[in-house]
Amino acid sequence: MTGAGPERLGRPRLHLRETDSTNERARALAAAGAPHGTLVTAGVQTAGRGRQGRRWEAAPGDALLCSLVLRRAGELLSLRAGLAVADVAGHDARVKWPNDVLVAGRKVAGVLVEARPQDGWAVLGIGVNLAAAPAVEGAAGLGRTDLEAALGELLAALERRLAEPGATTLTALRERDALLGQAVTWDGGSGVGDGIEPGGGLRVRPADGEVVVLSAGEVHLARPG
Ligand code: BTN
Secondary structure (H helix, E strand, O other), X not given: XXXXXXXXXXXXXXXXXXXXXXXXXHHHXXXXXXXXXXXXXXXXXXXXXXXXXXXXXXXXXXXXXXXXXXXXXXXXXXXXXXXXXXXXXXXXXXXXXXXXXXXXXXXXXXXXXEEEHHHOEEEEEEEEEHHHOOOOOOOXXXXXXXXXXXXXXXXXXXHHHHHOOHHHHHHHHHHOEOOXXXXXXXXXXXXXXXXXOOOOOEEEEOOOOOOEEEOOOOEEEOOOO
16 A cells, blocks of 8 residues: 555444454455455444453443454555554553553553465554543544544544655664564563564564564563563
8 A cells, every 4th residue: 555645444334332343344345345444433342352362441421442454454564553553642652562551551452463375364453541641632622522533533544654764664663663672571581672673573682692672572671561
């Protein structure tokens, strides 16, 4: 999708007062042929999903819960999504690779991409905990209007980030890299965050000095906050 200019996201839109998971609903719509940019939002999820098989919990009214059907996702999708959320969350927001968004060291948003390349779609799910994210523009009152304002900003940021060259995304991501120079652990090792590779992988430097590039999985800050 990059290079072709921003594509409108958010239409058609299905808003559900309560659902199991907006990702689950968006997947069903994608499988049924929904177009690029289709948006599912919900007030409450009863079975919200997180990465690594975890649950995603959010109190009613406190969170922006949304999933987009994308048919032209391009490279670096999950990194671009985390960065777009950070754009909206303000100057102090950082991205903890690959796409957790932190404000003042606290996770305020998560991204879950579920893709079926063989069927030509990806679902991009984003949960933003507005109560924990005072920097999110328009979120202070937490009323529906404010949720809608935050959603509008998020969609606009996503449109920009999904359309820009990958190198622009990576430069912006490096400026917001929560792990740079920080002690980290991952499944199989520990070391110090050493930046983000051109392909989007995370560079980490173990004590023996040989840089390792992680392309998937979870990384934990050894001293969070
Ligand atoms: C994570 O950090 O583990 C990712 C969390 C993603 C949560 C969002 S909320 C909207 C969408 N629907 C889901 O079931 N999950 C994502």
